[in-house]
Amino acid sequence: xxxxxxxxxxxxxxxxxxSAHSSDPFLVNYMRVVPLNTWVLISNxxxxxxxxxxxxxxxxxxxxxxxERKVAANTNPVDGVFSFDHVDRxxxxxxxxxxxxxxxxxxxxxxxxxKPLSTTKIVPVILFFHGGSFTHSSANSAIYDTFCxxxxxxxxxxxVSVNYRRSPEHRYPCAYDDxxxxxxxxxxRTWLQSGKDSKVYVYLAGDSSGGNIAHHVAVRAAEADxxxxxxxxxxxxxxxxxxxESERRLDGKYFVTIQDRDWxxxxxxxxxxxxxxxxxxxxxxxxxxxxxxxxxxxxxxxAGFDLVQDWQLAYVEGLEKSGREVKLLYLEQATxxxxxxxxxxxxxxxxxxxxxxxxxxx
Amino acid sequence: MGxxxxxxxxxxxxxxxxxxxxxxxxxxxxxxxxxxxxxSSDLRQVAQRLERLExxxxxxxxDVSQLAxxxxxxxxxxxxxxVDSLLSELNNPHALPLxxxxxxxxxxxxxxxxxxxxxxxxDAWADPNIIPPHxxxxxxxxxxxxxxxxxxxxxxxxxxxxxxxxxLAGSLIExxxxxxxxxxxxxxxxxxxxxxxxxxxxRVFAPRGFxxxxxxxxxxxxxxxxxxxxxxxxxxxxxxxxxxxxILEAFDGHDCVHVIDFxxxxxxxxxxxxxxxxxRPGGPPLLRLTGIGPPSPDGHDSLRExxxxxxxLAQSVNVRFAFRGVAASRLEDVKPWMLEVSPxxxxxxxxxxxxxxxxxxxxxxxxxxxxxxxxIRNLNPKIMTVVEQEADHNQVGFLDRFTEALYYYxxxxxxxxxxxxQPSKALAEIYIQREICNVVCCEGSARVERHEPLAKWxxxxxxAGFRPLHLGSNAFKQASMLLTLFSSEGYCxxxxxxxxxxxxHSRPLIAASAWQAAADVSNPLGIVNHNNGQVL
Numbered sequence: 001x002x003x004x005x006x007x008x009x010x011x012x013x014x015x016x017x018x019s020a021h022s023s024d025p026f027l028v029n030y031m032r033v034v035p036l037n038t039w040v041l042i043s044n045x046x047x048x049x050x051x052x053x054x055x056x057x058x059x060x061x062x063x064x065x066x067x068e069r070k071v072a073a074n075t076n077p078v079d080g081v082f083s084f085d086h087v088d089r090x091x092x093x094x095x096x097x098x099x100x101x102x103x104x105x106x107x108x109x110x111x112x113x114x115k116p117l118s119t120t121k122i123v124p125v126i127l128f129f130h131g132g133s134f135t136h137s138s139a140n141s142a143i144y145d146t147f148c149x150x151x152x153x154x155x156x157x158x159x160v161s162v163n164y165r166r167s168p169e170h171r172y173p174c175a176y177d178d179x180x181x182x183x184x185x186x187x188x189r190t191w192l193q194s195g196k197d198s199k200v201y202v203y204l205a206g207d208s209s210g211g212n213i214a215h216h217v218a219v220r221a222a223e224a225d226x227x228x229x230x231x232x233x234x235x236x237x238x239x240x241x242x243x244x245e246s247e248r249r250l251d252g253k254y255f256v257t258i259q260d261r262d263w264x265x266x267x268x269x270x271x272x273x274x275x276x277x278x279x280x281x282x283x284x285x286x287x288x289x290x291x292x293x294x295x296x297x298x299x300x301x302x303a304g305f306d307l308v309q310d311w312q313l314a315y316v317e318g319l320e321k322s323g324r325e326v327k328l329l330y331l332e333q334a335t336x337x338x339x340x341x342x343x344x345x346x347x348x349x350x351x352x353x354x355x356x357x358x359x360x361x362x
Numbered sequence: 363m364g365x366x367x368x369x370x371x372x373x374x375x376x377x378x379x380x381x382x383x384x385x386x387x388x389x390x391x392x393x394x395x396x397x398x399x400x401x402s403s404d405l406r407q408v409a410q411r412l413e414r415l416e417x418x419x420x421x422x423x424x425d426v427s428q429l430a431x432x433x434x435x436x437x438x439x440x441x442x443x444x445v446d447s448l449l450s451e452l453n454n455p456h457a458l459p460l461x462x463x464x465x466x467x468x469x470x471x472x473x474x475x476x477x478x479x480x481x482x483x484x485d486a487w488a489d490p491n492i493i494p495p496h497x498x499x500x501x502x503x504x505x506x507x508x509x510x511x512x513x514x515x516x517x518x519x520x521x522x523x524x525x526x527x528x529x530l531a532g533s534l535i536e537x538x539x540x541x542x543x544x545x546x547x548x549x550x551x552x553x554x555x556x557x558x559x560x561x562x563x564x565r566v567f568a569p570r571g572f573x574x575x576x577x578x579x580x581x582x583x584x585x586x587x588x589x590x591x592x593x594x595x596x597x598x599x600x601x602x603x604x605x606x607x608x609i610l611e612a613f614d615g616h617d618c619v620h621v622i623d624f625x626x627x628x629x630x631x632x633x634x635x636x637x638x639x640x641x642r643p644g645g646p647p648l649l650r651l652t653g654i655g656p657p658s659p660d661g662h663d664s665l666r667e668x669x670x671x672x673x674x675l676a677q678s679v680n681v682r683f684a685f686r687g688v689a690a691s692r693l694e695d696v697k698p699w700m701l702e703v704s705p706x707x708x709x710x711x712x713x714x715x716x717x718x719x720x721x722x723x724x725x726x727x728x729x730x731x732x733x734x735x736x737x738i739r740n741l742n743p744k745i746m747t748v749v750e751q752e753a754d755h756n757q758v759g760f761l762d763r764f765t766e767a768l769y770y771y772x773x774x775x776x777x778x779x780x781x782x783x784q785p786s787k788a789l790a791e792i793y794i795q796r797e798i799c800n801v802v803c804c805e806g807s808a809r810v811e812r813h814e815p816l817a818k819w820x821x822x823x824x825x826a827g828f829r830p831l832h833l834g835s836n837a838f839k840q841a842s843m844l845l846t847l848f849s850s851e852g853y854c855x856x857x858x859x860x861x862x863x864x865x866x867h868s869r870p871l872i873a874a875s876a877w878q879a880a881a882d883v884s885n886p887l888g889i890v891n892h893n894n895g896q897v898l
Contacts, residue, residue: 036405037390041398043412044441047448050419051430060430066838066857067438069397072869075769085868087776089550092851094867109765110517113510140868142397163868341392 033305033333035343041143042337046255049136053263059135059168069142075109077101081149084111085140088185093178094163095185096139098152116193117158123194124157124201124358126232127179127186129164129217131208133237133264134175139163143340150342151205154351155358160186164213168267172279175209175268179217187226203230203358204296207339209268211236215282215315222294230357231298234350235306235336236315239265240281241274244310254305254335261308281311283318290322297325299357301350304332329353398441399859411445418452425452435835437860509551512541513768516558520764523566531566535559549779554772557795558764561802581656582664587796588627590789594781596848597872600841600855600864601714602631604874605747607837609710610638612745612876616708619647622701622743624693624716626653629668631714633675640679648682652701657689665689694720694730698737709743717819718750721812735826739879745831746877750819752863752870755801756812767801770871777866780850816861816873829880832860 034042048067052060073083073096083098099117101108117123128151130137130144137144139161148159164178183202186192192200204214204221211233221228239261251258262275269277278286298319302312319326331338334346342348390402400408419426433451438444519534538559545552592598613619619639623631632651639646651672658664665687676683690696693716703709720731738746753770757763774794781787800811814822820830841855841862856863856870863870 036409037393037400040400040405040409040412040441041393041396043409043416044398044445047412047415047419047445048438051426054427054430062839062842063430063435063835065842065855066435066835068857069439070856070868071397087852087867089779092867096868109762110514114507114514138868142395146395340396343392 034335034338035341038337038341038343041340042255042335045136045337049260052136053260057168057263057266059267061169064136068136068138070138070140071142071145072140075111077108079149079153081152082108083145083149088181091181093181094139095182096145096148096161096163098148098159098161100152100156100158113191116190116198118194119196119198121195122201124155124203124229125186125192126151126155126157126159126203126205126358127183127214127217128159128161129175129179129204129206129210129213130161131206131210131234131237132166133261134167134209134212134268135264136166147339150351151354155355157203157358158192160192167264171267171271172269172277173216175213176216176220176279179213180220183217183221183226183228199227202228203232204228205232205234205354206236207234208336209237209264210234212238212279216279218296219288219290219293222296225294228296230296232354232357233298233300233312233315234339235301235303235308236312237264238280238282238308238311238315239275240284240311241276246310247307250305250307254307256307256336258307282315283321287318290319290324293322295319295322295324297327299327299329299353301329301331301353303334303336303338303346304330305335327353327357393441397439399439400441404442408442408445411442411449415445415449415452418449422452433835436832438857439859508541508545509555512538512545512551512555512559515541516555516562516768517761517765519562520761523562524760528566531562535563535566539563550776551772554768554775557771557798558768558802560795561799564799565803581658584796585627587789587793589630590786591793592630594783594786594790595778596845596853597864598630598714599844601749601872601874603634603840603844604833604837604862605712605714605749605876606631606635606638607840608747608831608833608876609635609712609745610642612710612831613639613647613708614642616744617647618650618704618707619710619744620650620652620703620707621710621712622652622654622703624654624711624713626655626665626668626687629653629672631712632672636672636676636681636683637679640681646679646681648684649676650684650686650707652686652688654688654690654693654696656691663687692719692730694734696734698741701741703741709741711738711741711743711746713747714749715751717748718756718812718814719810721756721814722807731822732826735823735828739827742879744878746828747874748819748823748877749872749874750816751813752815752865752873753813754815754818756814764802767798769869771798773866773869774871777850777852777871780852816858816863816875819873819875823877824880827880828877830860831876831878833857833862833874833876838862 052064052067054060073085075082075084080101081098082101083096085094085096087094102112117125128144128148130139130141132141139145140163144161148161151157151159160182162179162182164182165174167175183204186202187200189200192202194201204218206212206214214231214233215236218228218231220226243258247258247261250256265275265280269275269280275281276284276286278284278288281287298316300312300316300319302309302316306312313328316326316328329350331346331349334344338344338346339350388402389399390405393400419429429448429451433448435444436447515534515538519531519538522528522530522534538555542552542556542559545555547553547556588598609621621632621635623629636649639649651669653665653669655665666685669685669687673683673685686702688696688700717731717734720729720734722729722731751770754766755763755770757766771794775791778787778790778794781790797811800809801813804810823830835857838855838857841864845853845855845864852867854865854867856865858870858873861873861875863873865871
């Protein structure tokens with residue numbers, strides 16, 4: 001099921017700046033492609049997550065929350081970015097908003113919720129769904145708070161991170177419902193408007209399960225005539241019943257196993273469903289065509305060491321066949337989570353691509 | 363040269379130009395941004411341990427489930443020690459039983475020691491998913507706008523007060539009071555704004571009467587309000603349960619124990635601890651409790667009364683118990699000799715929202731806090747439990763303090779919104795309102811609500827010669843269970859480098875930590891190096 005066609009815009013990194021010669025006996029193959037602190041970070045997650053998933057499909061949520069590193073919002077700018085949380089009273093849904101610091105220092109710490117972001121230029125608003133395979137992490141997780149701040153600095157955009165409900169406590173379609181509610185909230189905020197047209201220039205973005213959510217929210221948006229300018233999917237979480245070549249080849253090699261992927265799908269999808277459910281297998285036997293749907297342009301980022309890549313490439317192909325605009329960024333030597341730390345070329349490449357993607361209409 | 367570029371692996375998280383070679387003892391800046399503290403020089407070793415841990419876990423999956431359910435985890439930010447603790451658990455499963463946990467909650471959320479004068483609304487324990495319809499308030503666009511306007515005006519008013527432009531402040535207050543009439547003040551931003559406008563009003567128009575009087579209302583009034591705050595929200599219960607769990611563990615193996623409570627109030631914290639000590643394996647110790655509180659008027663000895671009730675409870679569960687009350691209007695008036703600590707007993711010092719009152723005005727020498735922390739340290743307690751508001755309300759600038767207080771108390775009021783327990787909810791709000799007034803209206807020695815955030819308390823306590831005792835996943839679990847008894851789902855417990863915080867949604871509002879005197883065998887003169895907070 002592997003797609004062999006790639007857009008002309010594909011980039012691949014064959015010449016990483018990592019020296020391959022070392023006499024360290026401890027070396028595992030994949031430590032050659034990942035900086036040491038990244039390896040430590042992602043391995044730590046992997047092991048912690050192994051403790052939390054129970055074979056019977058339940059999840060040790062208390063221990064998960066205890067282990068999760070979180071950070072508070074900060075209305076005082078740090079490195080040029082400030083943040084604050086908004087909670088919807090009726091639903092309890094929390095969104096964390098990140099914005100560039102006002103130029104006037106006297107305005108620091110004071111939230112401006114009356115005026116638009118700008119009346120002259122366009123300021124993109126990225127609605128971001130964090131990853132965690134639908135089960136882990138939160139909008140205030142340290143890794144995602146840091147990532148969103150970097151997004152703001154890099155793109156000069158506003159980022160809104162959604163604290164969607166997670167599985168297994170809240171299965172499909174809760175995450176999509178929360179994403180859709182967040183999108184409706186974002187597009188109706190006057191203080192997120194910009195440009196001469198006074199509208200909210202919104203993009204959807206997400207990594208792993210967040211990418212999956214971004215897709216489904218975009219579908220709902222298209223059906224409801226809510227304009228989304230683009231989708232950014234960072235190694236999005238897709239799957240299917242079939243075992244693909246990349247899954248077999250990379251199983252257990254780079255932090256992720258087929259077994260854990262299966263666990264997370266069982267925890268998210270309705271009980272009794274299999275992985276050909278349309279939430280999981282977008283263009284599979286139960287998928288819906290997007291022909292004629294006003295689906296936004298997409299930037300799909302695939303990590304070459306991600307075992308899920310065949311599904312992601314199939315997704316790209318599916319979008320193309322539906323006549324939707326899509327750019328594939330294939331990072332050959334990247335593992336999952338490469339974007340958590342800015343210590344590698346893939347990270348900088350990604351930031352550059354995202355910046356171009358959201359500023360293309362300015 | 364390794365397989366990775368060491369210059370890349372040890373960058374700074376801010377993205378500013380980082381030096382190409384980092385000092386090995388420094389914390390890896392990028393991992394710090396992810397919430398983990400690992401020294402650059404330890405990275406390789408941590409990696410090896412992670413590898414080994416994975417191998418062990420793969421080889422014995424049944425041990426993995428035990429690691430998850432039985433093992434107590436501590437301070438996940440210190441990744442090296444967390445991984446090591448898991449490895450040693452797997453190599454050497456716990457032979458001894460863990461110290462007992464506090465018994466189940468339903469038995470212990472008993473009626474408080476005093477007679478019930480208020481009606482208990484059992485609906486508070488009902489299905490948390492059902493929100494009474496009248497409490498689902500839809501905030502209209504208009505309301506939201508007026509609310510935002512109010513906030514802006516409040517901040518502008520605070521700024522003009524800071525600049526000494528009281529006439530302008532006064533007219534802003536009048537405008538805000540007018541705007542309030544057009545806003546829903548029953549809940550949300552309108553209600554909070556109302557309290558802050560009131561506080562500003564007092565500061566500007568009635569400074570003499572109010573601002574110099576740090577205690578409004580009698581000690582009795584304060585106790586009643588405190589009791590309702592205890593009932594209406596989980597903050598104090600969290601404080602008590604978390605502190606008690608740590609004290610229980612610290613007292614493990616000791617036959618004579620002595621708890622010093624810096625603010626006894628109605629002694630609500632102690633029945634669960636007494637019961638837990640009664641049930642502990644090996645039998646209860648002799649428990650002494652010294653309760654500090656304000657003097658009662660009219661020769662009435664309320665401290666003693668509370669002590670008597672606690673003694674009755676202790677007797678009913680066969681715990682040998684002795685109580686002593688120490689009446690003092692201010693904590694700094696308490697001298698260690700009044701506590702009659704015996705060298706044979708294990709001492710626990712318990713401070714629930716008291717230490718901040720000792721901070722005094724900034725930039726004054728010989729703060730009472732230093733004196734008090736000094737004698738606590740000399741007592742060498744087995745544990746000191748500290749709970750404080752997680753807020754920066756002791757900043758020098760009025761506007762900064764005001765802004766912080768506005769966000770903090772808005773969040774706290776939000777959390778109270780869904781409480782259905784009356785009149786506890788209304789009285790709890792008055793309790794909070796008094797705190798707000800003290801922060802906003804008072805100055806100098808009258809301002810006692812000088813809350814400082816956990817980060818500041820950490821460095822202050824370390825400098826004073828204490829070292830942290832980490833609160834672990836069992837305490838976290840207890841706290842989470844406590845929250846399930848509350849009808850609002852927004853409460854949230856978080857682990858913060860060995861301390862626990864309780865907050866509303868993502869905003870921590872109260873922080874609990876535990877401490878012990880740091881050993882200083884090498885420092886007979888007690889010299890503290892202030893540069894790195896270490897005792898030399």
